[in-house]
Amino acid sequence: MKSIKQIFRLTYLVPAAMGMLLLSTGCKKFLDTERQGAYDADNYPYPGGSGPYDQFIFGAYNELRSFNVHSQAFITAASIRSDDADKGSTPADGGANATTMDNFPVLPSNGFCNTLWLGYYTLINRCNVTINEVNTNTTIVATDQIKQQTIAEARFLRAYAYFNLVRFFGRVPIIDKLFDNPAQQNNVPQSTAAQVYTFIEGDLVFAASNLPASWDAKFVGRATRGAANGLLAKVYLTQQKWNEAMGAANAVMTSGQYDLSTSYDRIFREEGENSKESVFEVQATASAAIPSNNGVQYAQIQGVRGAGIWDLGWGWNTPTTDLEAAYEANDPRKNRTIMYTSTNTTTFQTIYGENLPTGLPNPRYNNKVYTNPATRASLGNRFGYWMNVRILRYADVVLMYAEAANEVGGTANITAARNALNAVRARARAGNNTILPDVTATDQATLRDAIRKERRVELAMEHDRFFDLVRWGVAQTVLNAHGKTAFSNARDVLLPIPQTQIDLSAGVLTQNPGY
Known part of the structure; x- marks a missing residue:
């Protein structure tokens, strides 16, 4: 059977720069190099x-x-x-x-x-x-x-x-x-x-x-109607076009394509990529033969900066003590977001049960980009080029809806805003009703503060906080x-x-x- 590269040479001539980009495509994730779903002689072009x-x-x-x-x-x-x-x-x-x-x-x-x-x-x-x-x-x-x-x-x-x-x-x-x-x-x-x-x-x-509302599985990661409406909601929200933002977010929420069923812990693991939580994410992949050319350096830049098996990246983008203090008591999202360096008195573990070392340059690292050690071992690569970048999550859309509905105001909209906010909190508490109680506020100002706080802890380290502070x-x-x-x-x-x-x-x- 001909390879994608062979078929390409026989079929289309395109500008060199664009052609070189195509040569690395296949379709596990649709820009992958794995053989699943790759072009062959029967389905090309x-x-x-x-x-x-x-x-x-x-x-x-x-x-x-x-x-x-x-x-x-x-x-x-x-x-x-x-x-x-x-x-x-x-x-x-x-x-x-x-x-x-x-x-x-x-x-x-x-x-x-x-x-x-x-x-x-x-x-x-x-x-x-x-x-x-x-x-x-x-x-x-x-x-x-x-x-x-x-x-x-x-x-x-x-x-x-x-x-x-x-x-x-x-x-x-x-x-x-x-x-x-x-x-x-x-x-x-x-x-x-x-x-x-x-x-x-x-x-x-x-x-x-x-x-389309969705793509065939071999094209996972391509833009959808939900992605367009979700991004449009954020564009409207940034301009304080509250009614329009509410409508665009609602179009995503009523599409039937997304939900909050993926656990917060799973979202950021390799196996959580392109889940029901995902509205749009950058597709990245790596293999033992091609460790970086089809990936993105996002995870490596934020990976633990250490030695030996703990040389996982540059150690940039480390969570602050201010973010650490923003979480409510026992919020599981805190430890899923912040990974702690072990100290002389306390040994911390990764989400995969590894003991973190002492003496790392920073006391905290971004846990949302931490890679599976089994994946690292199978690829012979420590640097996480295969990790997708989450650009727009469903929880973000739900919180945008909550914010816009609250700003539009009126009893019905404030109730809808509170319900949306509490849906995100319910997923975060993961069945533990002793933490993260429902927000019961009925006035716009109190609910506004609650929604803003929720955005911070739900979306922490996901490149929204600075823009939120500016637009607020x-x-x-x-x-x-x-x-x-x-x-x-x-x-x-x-x-x-x-x-x-x-x-x-x-x-x-x-x-x-x-x-």
Whole structure:
């Protein structure tokens, strides 16, 4: 039987960069290298339920695993800037790029800012390539439904990229087409944040209307209608469009595709990937033969920094004592989120029963990215490239619904908000009725505080906290109290536009206030 690589050479000629991305695809997770569901001579050029534009859209999905999109810079900007996490590792590790992200202010010369800019615009370009191929490539024959579905996938991924860009940088250029001369995109001026949000909404509304509710199992991880509505809910919530956010979240909750049946402990294990809790996650894989090329470095960067068998990563993004104190008594989510280094008086264990050593550089590590030692042994690899990145969980959608319904107000909506909040708490207590009692508040202000606290502990270390603080308008108060006294609301809610990009644009791009 021919391999995917052999069949590819016989079938389509595509631009080299996109072709190289396709060569690593298969389908256990749909961008996997395992043989299950892989293309063969009988189902190429595409399995039933997919489409002939896979060679292009897979390139966009693959970009989600890029170091520039979901690794060092992303973790630093989305999590370490908050009160949930410290940089960790050793004081000098990462240099000024990292320490200023942690403690502010970030300078326009910060390399992490430029990394994020390049990563997300590369993802956007991959999406625009896909849309262009659907609209202009006359050698590919496909139904209108397949064309629309492919464009919807690309627009979902493009919306996700722009959502991160606008939250990181505010005013950014909207690039929605390919240029004859790629250098021309350096001269596209910035749009206002409001214009960017309108653009994102348009992409997501289209995606929600044209994506399937689910995919065949061999395409697990591809964007769905629920993913589009869930992301749209977060986009609306960020803008305080409460009615719209409530409606988009409700569309996910009533879709029948997701629920809270997956235990909190299981969600973050390898076997918990793509569960009923998963609305969208970045698919990653590794094998003994290909340990990293089809994976993502997200887990390694946060892995325990030690020696020998405890050399599992860089030790970045370590939970703070402030986060530790945020949990209610005996909340099981605390120990599932925070992994403790053993001390001379206390031996702590991993979720797999291993005794953690003493003398590690940091007292706490992110337990949500801890990998199964059996998987590490089978792959001959310690660094977790196979771990998916959870981008949007169902509990997040339920809590967004709760927040939006509470803000809309009225007795019925506040009751619905409280019920949604308590559903998340019920899953967390896992049948132990002596902990995490139902919230009984009936007034909007008290329930608002309860929902915000629940978001923190449910979604801790999952790159939401900083953005939540900003959209709630409490970032300066909270971060200054946490010890990040250099944080200024007038400047630091946004990152600086990378000076490198301003220079490349010959001044077309302008700097954010305060920098």
